[in-house]
Amino acid sequence: MRSNSIRSIRRTELSGAAFEAVILYGLRKTTLEKVGKIAGVSKGVVLHHFKDKTSLLEAVFRRSNLLLSESVVELYRYSQSPYERLWAIIIANFFETIFNHRVCQAWVSLISEVPHSKECQRIQLANDRRIRSNLTHELKNFLPEKDAELAAHHLGVHIDGIWVRAGLRPHPMKSIEAISEMEYAILKLLPCDKTSTAKHFEARNKIESIAEIALGSKAFKEKSLDSQNPKI
Amino acid sequence: MRSNSIRSIRRTELSGAAFEAVILYGLRKTTLEKVGKIAGVSKGVVLHHFKDKTSLLEAVFRRSNLLLSESVVELYRYSQSPYERLWAIIIANFFETIFNHRVCQAWVSLISEVPHSKECQRIQLANDRRIRSNLTHELKNFLPEKDAELAAHHLGVHIDGIWVRAGLRPHPMKSIEAISEMEYAILKLLPCDKTSTAKHFEARNKIESIAEIALGSKAFKEKSLDSQNPKI
DNA sequence: ATTATAAACTTACTTAAGGTAAGTTTGTAG
DNA sequence: CTACAAACTTACCTTAAGTAAGTTTATAAT
Numbered sequence: 266m267r268s269n270s271i272r273s274i275r276r277t278e279l280s281g282a283a284f285e286a287v288i289l290y291g292l293r294k295t296t297l298e299k300v301g302k303i304a305g306v307s308k309g310v311v312l313h314h315f316k317d318k319t320s321l322l323e324a325v326f327r328r329s330n331l332l333l334s335e336s337v338v339e340l341y342r343y344s345q346s347p348y349e350r351l352w353a354i355i356i357a358n359f360f361e362t363i364f365n366h367r368v369c370q371a372w373v374s375l376i377s378e379v380p381h382s383k384e385c386q387r388i389q390l391a392n393d394r395r396i397r398s399n400l401t402h403e404l405k406n407f408l409p410e411k412d413a414e415l416a417a418h419h420l421g422v423h424i425d426g427i428w429v430r431a432g433l434r435p436h437p438m439k440s441i442e443a444i445s446e447m448e449y450a451i452l453k454l455l456p457c458d459k460t461s462t463a464k465h466f467e468a469r470n471k472i473e474s475i476a477e478i479a480l481g482s483k484a485f486k487e488k489s490l491d492s493q494n495p496k497i
Numbered sequence: 498m499r500s501n502s503i504r505s506i507r508r509t510e511l512s513g514a515a516f517e518a519v520i521l522y523g524l525r526k527t528t529l530e531k532v533g534k535i536a537g538v539s540k541g542v543v544l545h546h547f548k549d550k551t552s553l554l555e556a557v558f559r560r561s562n563l564l565l566s567e568s569v570v571e572l573y574r575y576s577q578s579p580y581e582r583l584w585a586i587i588i589a590n591f592f593e594t595i596f597n598h599r600v601c602q603a604w605v606s607l608i609s610e611v612p613h614s615k616e617c618q619r620i621q622l623a624n625d626r627r628i629r630s631n632l633t634h635e636l637k638n639f640l641p642e643k644d645a646e647l648a649a650h651h652l653g654v655h656i657d658g659i660w661v662r663a664g665l666r667p668h669p670m671k672s673i674e675a676i677s678e679m680e681y682a683i684l685k686l687l688p689c690d691k692t693s694t695a696k697h698f699e700a701r702n703k704i705e706s707i708a709e710i711a712l713g714s715k716a717f718k719e720k721s722l723d724s725q726n727p728k729i
Numbered sequence: 730a731t732t733a734t735a736a737a738c739t740t741a742c743t744t745a746a747g748g749t750a751a752g753t754t755t756g757t758a759g
Numbered sequence: 760c761t762a763c764a765a766a767c768t769t770a771c772c773t774t775a776a777g778t779a780a781g782t783t784t785a786t787a788a789t
Contacts, residue, residue: 271756271766291613293524293550296746309768312748318525370612377609379665380602381523386667393662415681422678423651426658430625433611435618446654449647453685503737503785528775541739544777 275314278304280324284490287325288367292374297321323384326375329368329490330392336363336480337399343475347406348468351451354399356472358424359443360480366437368491373432397421407455416454423450444469507546510536512556516722519557520599524606529553555616558607561600561722562624568595568712569631575707579638580700583683586631588704590656591675592712598669600723605664629653639687648686655682676701 282304286295297308297318304311315321340353358364379385400417408416427446431438448469452462479485514536518527529540529550536543547553572585590596611617632649640648659678663670680701684694711717 275766292609294613297748298746307768308747310766313765313767316748318747373612374609376661376665377524377606380605381526386665389665390667393666419655419678419681419685422658422662423655424658425661426654426656429608429657429661430654433608433618433621434625435622446651449651453651507737529777530775539739540776542737545736545738548777550776 272314275310276324277328279306279311279314280321280328281490283321283325284329284371287374288371288491292322292377319378319382322375322378323382323388325490326378326385327388329372329375330388332488332490333358333363334392334395335488336360336485337396339479339485340472340476343479344472346464346468347403348464349472351400351403352465352468352472354396354403355420355424355447355451356444356469356476357480358396359427359440359447360476361440362480362486362489364428364431364438364440364443365491366431369428369432369438371432371490372428393421396424404455407461419454420447420450423447444473504546507542508556509560511538511543511546512553512560513722515553515557516561516603519606520603520723524554524609551610551614552616554607554610555614555620557722558610558617559620561604561607562620564720564722565590565595566624566627567720568592568717569628571711571717572704572708575711576704578696578700579635580696581704583632583635584697584700584704586628586635587652587656587679587683588676588701588708589712590628591659591672591679592708593672594712594718594721596660596663596670596672596675597723598663601660601664601670603664603722604660625653628656636687639693651686652679652682655679676705 279300283295283300285303286300290296290299297311300321301308301311311321315324336357337354340357341350344350344353376385376389379389397417400420401413404413404416407413424447427438427443431443448465451465455461457465511532515527515532517535518532522531529543532553533540533543543553547556568589569586572589573582576582576585608617608621611621629649632652633645636645636648639645656679659670659675663675680697683697687693689697
């Protein structure tokens with residue numbers, strides 16, 4: 266059967282086009298025809314592959330969240346200490362490929378679907394939990410369990426805060442700004458003597474370099490929903 | 498001329514109705530007819546007072562932000578020390594009247610307008626700056642200027658983070674949870690010995706009591722956009 | 730009081746969007 | 760090479776946004 270593969274290819278193309286449309290026009294002015302036009306097909310094709318606009322937007326939301334979690338996994342592969350894994354989570358969330366003005370604005374638009382979509386809520390909740398659990402796991406190396414959970418929650422909320430702010434403000438936010446803000450939070454939350462500060466510094470640098478290769482690669486960028494990151 | 502007062506009364510009624518519609522149906526399913534129905538008028542009346550849907554939504558956004566800043570002003574009036582003014586800012590942002598599930602969900606819906614509306618960006622930016630400046634001003638009493646600015650920014654971002662999270666998750670977030678999370682952040686950010694911790698505790702309690710009266714009053718609730726807080 | 734007028738409101742219409750249903754084409758398995 | 764299922768197309772329906780041309784109504788000036 267070709268159906269499975271063609272269908273999934275089309276759905277990928279179309280959700281990518283929808284993402285682009287949301288960036289260009291905003292959620293409210295994104296129409297199926299515009300989505301079709303970006304993808305080079307007619308409105309009918311869009312509706313053939315997605316039963317309605319809601320499910321198309323759910324697919325966009327799912328994919329953009331998936332990209333984020335894949336980037337964490339990717340950086341985890343090269344991380345060899347609690348310091349490095351902690352920084353892998355942070356940097357995966359704020360590396361240029363994933364975190365840029367267009368994507369943040371699209372995210373801000375897309376989350377407006379969440380309150381009225383069970384599916385989006387499910388995705389959002391699963392994502393929160395995953396990041397929180399990852400953070401907690403690493404922070405347990407620096408803090409007692411209870412404190413680690415509190416700090417993980419704090420960092421998780423702060424990540425969302427930076428994303429919203431970046432999407433709401435009119436000018437772009439640099440990757441490095443966001444990462445430095447997270448560093449500030451981490452240094453305030455963790456008990457930091459000279460040695461551990463140095464280790465954080467070292468870990469951040471190492472993971473940032475790795476991110477350039479792992480997340481900046483063509484292969485990874487192709488997955489990106491933001492066609493500003495040129496594909497192929 | 499009656500025009501000014503009637504027009505502004507109608508605009509207030511209609512933006513309130515629009516807010517309610519956004520809560521009930523989500524931004525995408527909010528139609529001018531539904532807004533009219535909630536306000537007890539026809540679609541035509543809505544379009545007579547707002548030139549289009551965008552400007553109606555901008556009005557909603559403006560009003561909901563105004564409510565927030567008014568609540569800060571209200572609590573400031575009763576605050577007599579840096580501790581109390583700091584807590585006034587926090588509690589104004591998270592008191593039940595302002596911070597509840599319906600309102601958070603509506604906010605999450607509404608901010609999707611920001612990336613494509615200069616007016617909303619202006620409002621959002623002005624609000625950010627105001628809160629940040631308020632926070633910085635108070636924090637200077639506890640920290641050197643540079644640190645105060647960093648901490649103020651951190652707290653500002655965190656406030657937004659809590660708001661988004663509260664709007665995205667399917668179950669309500671209690672006022673006290675949010676405030677406690679902010680307390681956690683404050684205690685990590687400020688140099689805290691026993692005396693200052695006690696003073697924070699005292700200030701938080703005092704302002705919380707005052708908020709019950711100042712923000713929980715009928716007069717203040719009437720301003721609220723959330724008709725779940727029954728008016729009159 | 731009467732009239733002029735400006736704003737409030739109404740109605741009928743236009744255009745565009747989401748969605749449906751009934752078609753035609755096309756690739757592939759038997 | 761036939762049958763079938765999925766891909767795509769088209770024509771059409773409904774509802775929403777927005778417009779334009781009306782009617783009503785309050786009030787300010789004569």
